[in-house]
Structures are given as C-alpha cells and as structure tokens.
Amino acid sequence: MVAAENDARLLGGVRVLVFTLWIYTALSASLAPLAQLPLELLEPPWILLPIPRPAWEWILQPSVLTAFQVLMVVASLAAAVGVRPYRATALLAAGLATFDQALKRSWGYGDHPEILLLLTTYVVAMAPAGDRLSWPRRRDLGPHPGEYAAAIAFIGVIACFTYVAPAAYRVAHHSWATLTSPTLLYAIVQNSFRGPSDSVGVFFLRHETLAQSLQMTVPLATVLELASPLALLSRPFRRPWLLFALVFHTLNAFIVAVPFWENLVIVAAALVAIDRLGEDASR
Amino acid sequence: MSTRNAFIVAVLLVLPGVLLRVAPYVERLIQPRASREAQVVADSSSPALPSGLGAIPSALSQRPLSLIVAGFGIEVTIHIIAIVVLLRSSWFVRLLAGETRRSEPGLASSAGWRPQVMMRALLFAMLVAGFLAGSPRSFPFVAWRMYSGIPEQPPSAYVVTGTTRNDASVRIDFGHILPMLGTYRGYNLVAVRASAIRHGDAEQSTSELNTALLSVGRFYNRQNPEDPIERLSVTWAAIPLETRERPWLHDERLVAAVEVD
Numbered sequence: 344m345v346a347a348e349n350d351a352r353l354l355g356g357v358r359v360l361v362f363t364l365w366i367y368t369a370l371s372a373s374l375a376p377l378a379q380l381p382l383e384l385l386e387p388p389w390i391l392l393p394i395p396r397p398a399w400e401w402i403l404q405p406s407v408l409t410a411f412q413v414l415m416v417v418a419s420l421a422a423a424v425g426v427r428p429y430r431a432t433a434l435l436a437a438g439l440a441t442f443d444q445a446l447k448r449s450w451g452y453g454d455h456p457e458i459l460l461l462l463t464t465y466v467v468a469m470a471p472a473g474d475r476l477s478w479p480r481r482r483d484l485g486p487h488p489g490e491y492a493a494a495i496a497f498i499g500v501i502a503c504f505t506y507v508a509p510a511a512y513r514v515a516h517h518s519w520a521t522l523t524s525p526t527l528l529y530a531i532v533q534n535s536f537r538g539p540s541d542s543v544g545v546f547f548l549r550h551e552t553l554a555q556s557l558q559m560t561v562p563l564a565t566v567l568e569l570a571s572p573l574a575l576l577s578r579p580f581r582r583p584w585l586l587f588a589l590v591f592h593t594l595n596a597f598i599v600a601v602p603f604w605e606n607l608v609i610v611a612a613a614l615v616a617i618d619r620l621g622e623d624a625s626r
Numbered sequence: 627m628s629t630r631n632a633f634i635v636a637v638l639l640v641l642p643g644v645l646l647r648v649a650p651y652v653e654r655l656i657q658p659r660a661s662r663e664a665q666v667v668a669d670s671s672s673p674a675l676p677s678g679l680g681a682i683p684s685a686l687s688q689r690p691l692s693l694i695v696a697g698f699g700i701e702v703t704i705h706i707i708a709i710v711v712l713l714r715s716s717w718f719v720r721l722l723a724g725e726t727r728r729s730e731p732g733l734a735s736s737a738g739w740r741p742q743v744m745m746r747a748l749l750f751a752m753l754v755a756g757f758l759a760g761s762p763r764s765f766p767f768v769a770w771r772m773y774s775g776i777p778e779q780p781p782s783a784y785v786v787t788g789t790t791r792n793d794a795s796v797r798i799d800f801g802h803i804l805p806m807l808g809t810y811r812g813y814n815l816v817a818v819r820a821s822a823i824r825h826g827d828a829e830q831s832t833s834e835l836n837t838a839l840l841s842v843g844r845f846y847n848r849q850n851p852e853d854p855i856e857r858l859s860v861t862w863a864a865i866p867l868e869t870r871e872r873p874w875l876h877d878e879r880l881v882a883a884v885e886v887d
Contacts, residue, residue, distance in 0.1 A: 346726075372805040379845065381837045384815070388765035445765055447807055452814030453762030461766050462753065469745055489724030490742060496721040497746045500712065501753055507708045508757040508770040515701035516694075517775035524776040525867055532865050536783035537813050539799035541874065548869050561773060572708050576715050600809075601772075620721075 346620075348475070350491035351484055353616045355425065355476030357495065358433075358467050360612055362423035364460055364605065365440050369415045374443075375405035380450055387449040390441065415439040422468070425477025433468035440464055459505050460605040463498050463613075470494035492620050496575070499613035503571035505606060506588075510568035527561050527599070528554040534600040543598060557598070564591055574614055581614050632713035636706040639751050643758030644702055651691075698758075705754060722746070780866040784817045784881065786839070788846060788855035796846075796855065803845045816842060820860050820881045835860070835882045843886030859883035 385399060394402070401407060418436040426432060444457050471485040472494065513521055520526060528547055531554075535544025547554045567587045574584035588610055596602040627635070689697075713719055720726050723743055756767025786798040800812030807815065815838050822831035839858050847854035860882050863875035 374806050376804070376806055376845070379841065380815075381841050384834055384838060384841075388763050390765060441766070447811060448762065448765055450807065450811070450815050451818045452811045453765050453768060454810050455768065455770060458766050458768065462749070465749060466746070469742065487724055487742075489721075489726050492721050492726050493724035493742070493746075496718065497750075500722070501750065504705075504708070504750075504753065504757070505770060507705065508754075509772045509774070511701050511704035511708075511757075512769070512771045513774040515699075515704065516697040520775045521773075526773050526776050528867055529776050529781050530773050532867065533781035533783065536781070536785075536863075536865055536874070537817070538801070538809060539797050544865070545874060548865075548867070548874065549871075551870075569704065569708070572712050575712065576718055599773075 347484055347488035347491065350488070350495070350620055351471075351475040353619060354467075354470060354472045354491040354494055355474065357463075357498065357612055357616060358425065358472035359423050359476060360608070361460065361464050361467050362419045362433075362436060364608065365419040365436065365464070366416055366423065368440075368457065368460075369412055369419065369443065374408040374412045374446075377408055377446065378403045378405045384451065385449050386451060388445050388453065391445050391449065411439070411442070415443055422473075425473035427473075427479070429471075429473030429477070430468065433464075433473070437461075437464045437468040455505075455606075456603050457605050459502055459609050462501050463609050466494055466498050466501070495613060495616045495620065498609070499575045499617050500572075502606070502610040502613050503575055506568040506571040506610075510565045513565055514569070521561055521565065525554065525558055527558050530599050530601075538600060543600065547598075567591075575617060578618065581618060585611055585614055627713045627716065627719050629710065629714060632710045633706070635713055636709035639709060639747065640702055640705050640754050640758065642751050643755035646755055646759035647698065702758065705757070780864045780876075782862060782864045783875075784813075784820045784860050784862055785875070785878075786813075786816055786842065786858065786860045788843065788859075788886075789857045790850075790853045790855055792853050794853065798842060798846065798858075800842075803842060803849065812842075816860055820862065823881055824862060832882065836884050839882060839884045840886060843884065847886065855886050857883060858886050 380403075382399060382403060385403075387394070402411075415436070418432060418439055422429070422433040422436040440461055444461055448454075470493075471487075471490055474481050474485055474491075517526075531547050532544040535541045547557075564587075567584065570580075571584065574581045588607055592603055592607040596604065717726075752767045756764060757769060760768040762768060786800075788796045788798060790796060799809075800807070800815075801809035804812035804815070816835065819831045819835040819838055823835060839860060843855050843858040846858075859880060861878050861880050863878040865874055866876055869876070
C-alpha cells in the first residue's frame, strides 16, 4: 500500500507539472491576434478538418479566441488542482490544449516542441492522476493500484521514442551524410539566418574548426538517442542519459535555435518519477 | 516476455505506420511500367510541395526507390528492436501492464487494466505511425526528422524586410510580431509560400504570399504606429557554408514585395 501511495503521489506530481505547463502556454501570448490572420491562408491539420469553413469565421474572432483562452486556463487549472470529476476535467483540458496547438499550426507550418507535452496530457487525463496531490483530498486510492506506475512508465516510453524516431530516421536514410557532411552546420546556419539575429550562424561560419568539432558530436548524440529506452530499464544509465538530454537540449536551444524545453521537462519528469517508483517497481 | 512474443507485439505496433507509409507506393508498383515512367515525368515537372504543407508526397526524395525502401526497412527495424528491448524486460512489461501492485494485501487485483493497456497501445501505435508516415497535417502524430541529411543546395533564408515611413530598413522579427505563433511558425507563414513560388507554383502562391506579407506588415504597424512600414519585401538568399567573410548572403533574389496600407 505504501508503494502504491508513493506511485499515486508521483503521478499526481506529473499531473500538476503537465497542466501547469499548459497554463503557462495559454498565458504566454494572447490568441486574439490570430483573428487578424487571413482566413484564406488557413490550412488546419486533419484533426480540425471536421470544423466547417463557416464555423472558422465565428471561431476566429478576438472575443471567441479570448474566451477560449480563458476556458483553457480555467480547465488546465482545475485539472492541475485535481478537482472532481478529475477525468472529465482533464479530458476537457486535453481537448482544449489540442485545439490550441492545432490552431497555431493552421497557417502553413507544423513543428514539434509541444507535441510530447500534448501526448503526455492524454496519458495523464486517461490515468487516475487525480487521486493524490489534489484538492479536495481523496481518502482512498483507485481500485487498480498498478495504474499509477503504469502511466508513469508509459509517459517514459513515449518520451524516449521521440528521441529514438529522429535518430532512427537519421541512421536509416542519411547515415553516410551524418558522418561525412556538415549537417549540423547546415542546420545552424539555416536557422540562424531565419531570425532577426544571425550572430550564431556567422560565428560558426567564421570558426570552421569549431563547427567541425561540433559535427563530431552528431553521431554520438544519435547513438545516445537510440539508446534512450535503456534509460527506462537501467537505473545506472538513467542519470547519465538525463545529463545528455540536458546538454543536448541546451545546445539545441542556444546554437541551433531549436528550443525543445517542453520535451526536456517531460522526459526528465518521467525518468525521475520512474527512478522513484516504489521499490518493487523500479530498477 | 519471450523474444518471440515481444517481436510479434512490436511488429503489430509498427504495422499501421508501415501500411500508411507504403500505401502511396503500392499504386505505382502495380501500374504497368510505361504508365509508371509517364507518372515519373509528370511528377518531376509538377511543383514541389512546400515544406510544412500537405501530406508527405509519394515521392519523398531524389533517391532511387530501392534506397528509399532499404532506408525505410532499417528505420522500421530500429523501431522494432527498441520496442523488443523494452518488452524483453519482464519487470517493465509488468509495470506497463499495471501489474506491479497486484500482490499487495487489501487491494483489488488488476483484472480491470485491459482497457487502459489497450488505449496506451493504441496511442503508441499512432505515435509510431506518425514517426513512420506522418506529415505536419497529421498533427499530433507527425514525423520527427531532425538534422538528417543535407540538401545539395547551400542553406538559404527568406529575409523579410520592411521600409518604414521614415525610410528606415527593418528586418522582421517574427517571434516579436506574431508571438501567438512563435518565431518559426510565424516565419513559415511567409517562407512556405515564398518557397512554393521559387519551386514553380507561382500562380496560387504569389497571391497567398502577398496576403501573408500584407498581414505581417499590418501586425508590425499595429505594434509600431510611430514609424509604420510602407513597403514589405521578401528576398531569398543562399548562405554557402564556405563563406568566411561578409557578405554572408549570396545570390539574393526578390521573391515578392507589397505596399502596406
């Protein structure tokens, strides 16, 4: 019982983290200006295709977008606190987060930063994550005590596979180019010159040796990305791998201008939680 | 779980992704050879799909089909190996199945875990399907491809520059102008359409690009009413990796320009 109690608290902690990140995301920028983007350029992901065209004209009004944003903050806050009924609240918050992210990818470009956070939200919403660290306080645990650890382990699995997938693609389709071409310098320069400041790209163009040295880290990073499932299985490997993830994401953010901090937060939370699961469930 | 069972489960989990990825090729493979060659000619003369838009086209690259198939086979194999490694660990499988607390006194058995396990398996299969066959349109189940390969052309950028009423030249900071989209999604509002024009889709994309530029200009002017932009242009430029000194931008070409009201 003590172990299940511990697992429920850990999952509750992941729930608080996930929905707090959504509150931060919702509050970081007003959605209302989206109403001023041209409707004729709207090309929503397939998940939003059921919304008919006339409905978009209603949705893309400043007042509706602001109301949606307020609802998203309230639902995420309720899910973070763990109010009853938890699953309904959490699923509502997950649905609103999905709409928010799909909407932001509806004008021609979809990128990855918040995707792992979104998938984690689905897992947390489906799991009994409101049983602990919630208000009002629950007296009893759910009838399936293994579910707490299972949800945490599954979040770890999907987090790690977001590292396996790009590495697998790199190895499978472009292994020779990864070893022999300046793929990283290419990405640094390309991304740097897209923004208002090209200083990082210019720096690496001027310092060829440094750029070549950095390129040598790509095969190593690829191997460590492929090895990420071992961080789920092996406690001795877990902390060094987390250190790699920290360095990897920091370099990505500052050098390649690809800040994936949401991925780092989720993978770190999952691995730390797996590390702290009750004795008989952790390795 | 035995290696055999782990392998079967892994194959079942990656199968939807494999089928979705292979489907566009099947039609080509069953076409007669002459018809296939005609299709290749038609494809090569059609405009390229701008990055970030639409589904993954059936022809992904200039590589021969045999290399694409071999690469895809390796990609799938790596996913299967990674899944088998996890499933070979009995304690981790029990953890994922929610069975780790079954023996604890006073608690019900985990007989009710199956729907949860099935939902997680479905979510994972969709995730892998996105890895193998996804596109930006299939969000949130998309392909994750980073720092893979290097195009034959040098890096390039679309530089969006405005001329203000006071004749100042300003380079647009998309993260600042469109914070609700963010830097890259804002930049690509213009870049994917400019890219489509450069790759031959001038008719529709010119109109779309002008609309996008006008919209960006108006956003800028709302934030900077004291010195608004009167003209906004987008130029394409190459940045050869051999460049060591200024100028960094080479072969600059004007793609479009609009007057901002």
